[in-house]
Amino acid sequence: MIFEDQGITYHDVRIAHENWPALKKELVESGRNPSGQLPIVEIGGQTLSQSISIHRFFARIFGKTSGPLFPCFSHPVDPTFVCIVQGLYGSNPVEQYTLDNAQDTLGDAAKETLMVIFGKDEEAKRVYYAERAPINLEKLDKVVAKHGGPFVLGKTFSFVDLTFYMFIERHLPQVPNFVERFPHLGFLHAAVIARPNIAAYLASDRLPK
Helix, strand or coil, X not given: CHHHHHCCCCCCCCCCHHHHHHHHHHHHHHCCCCCCCCCEEEECCEEEECHHHXXXXXXXXXXXXXXXXXXXXXCCCCCCCEEECCCCCCCCHHHHHHHHHHHHHHHHHHHHHHHHHCCCCHHHHHHHHHHHHHHHHHHHHHHHHCCCCCECEECXXXXXXXXXXXXXXXXXXXXXXXXHHCHHHHHHHHHHHCCHHHXXXXXXXXXXX
8 A cells, every 4th residue: 555655556366376385386486475475566676574574664665745855876777776765754754763662562463363354263253353463453442642633653655554554453343432542543444544645545456355
């Protein structure tokens, strides 16, 4: 979604289940992606892996601000790439810490979530959404509330708002009275889908089937 938000053209390749074992073997054995996990991004002859690392990578070079432009001399893909200072990863170390802390808090919650929702134990799912999810969501609601919202950094949009949005999307249909119980998460969700490029994407046929 970070590409969509920033209006970046990309080619979305979906891997068929039956093709994944061979591709995984090639990625691992070639050293392109030792973890053997998806998603990956291929750019400039490089293979980027680990979803949050990918988000952080592009958050550093995307964004539209009034700040000055500088060549990204240490850019691992293209040393001539022109990045925008104060992109989607905060404008100073304190903001970057705030984003990392929020993302790590979300990551802790997501580990439990993914283990349950992609499993086959329906009773475990019921218990998770009824008992565990509200605990995690309350913590995340407080993270957003700390700076007043609607975003994690208050009025400044960042890549973490997209990861929060995706987490919220998994819970909205399953947790009763979500917005009333977790108003700051509801506020963030509404603010993300109101961003013009995101709104256009959600209304398009580009959404994964």
